[in-house]
Amino acid sequence: MTAIPETPHRPDPTIGLGAVRDAIEGACTRAGRDPRSVTLVAASKTVPADVLERAAAAGLTVFGENRVQEAKTKWPALRERIPGLELHLIGPLQTNKAREAVALFDVIQSVDRPGLCEALARQCDRQGRRPRLFVQVNTGAEPQKAGVLPELADDFLTACRQTYGLDVAGLMCVPPADADPAPHFTLLAGIAARNGLPGLSMGMSTDFAEAIAHGATHVRVGSAIFGARARVQRDVI
Ligand SMILES: *Cc1c(COP(=O)(O)O)cnc(C)c1O
Secondary structure, three states: OOOOOOOOOOOOOHHHHHHHHHHHHHHHHHHOOOHHHOEEEEEOOOOOHHHHHHHHHOOOOEEEEOOHHHHHHHHHHHHHHOOOOEEEEOOOOOHHHHHHHHHHOOEEEEEOOHHHHHHHHHHHHHHOOOOEEEEEEOOOOOOOOOOEOHHHHHHHHHHHHHOOOOOEEEEEOOOOOOOOOHHHHHHHHHHHHHOOOOEEEOOOOOOHHHHHHOOOOEEEEOHHHHOOOOHHHHOOO
16 A cells, blocks of 8 residues: 555545445446446445435445454444345354354355355354355455465365355456456456356446456455545454
8 A cells, every 4th residue: 555545434425435436437438337237335344324224314324344353333223224225244254253244244245165164054043143155365365364265265165165065156356456457356356157156246436447347246346435544444354
């Protein structure tokens, strides 16, 4: 990261939201896709609850948080006030937080290892809940990043189904920060296609249009809607 933004978060998310919606529509038109085939997941880490409430009032219904702890402090109250919201976990999940994650999230996008699958399967059974699951693929094979390695993805997906009885809805990736994302989107789309997975969560503020051209069904957009985050929080991804 280069510049450290001075003012985290715009108080009014509607301007950013309008621009992002227009850009999604434009990208869909260029790709010959129905805009309804792309879900905007508003990446809301570090965004305070009052701004989220305004975003929901402006029609945003799907939100993604990175940390179980932060989601727990913000979302139960918001969801009580605003029905119909959908909450995704888009950050790495520790196995010992599987219980809380299953209780809190409608979609968990960061499934990436057998121990976590086991914990999620157990919690789904115990709680009678079935959050939709995406498997995160570390397309750039970055050592510090979560996700299954691309060459291990097929076997892992088979294990999810056969060993753990988990239904996987799609794949997610976070390409390396300084790389051209296109090859990563192509790689993820290829793994999804050969495994018969309909969901593709890829594309963030700087590259969601490109991700849509590569078939993204979910784009995770934060700063383009809410404004820049402080650097310390940027580093969590
Ligand atoms: C924060 C985050 C995003 C959104 O990033 P922006 O660049 O702010 O759009 C997307 N995906 C993940 C996993 C994130 O942590």
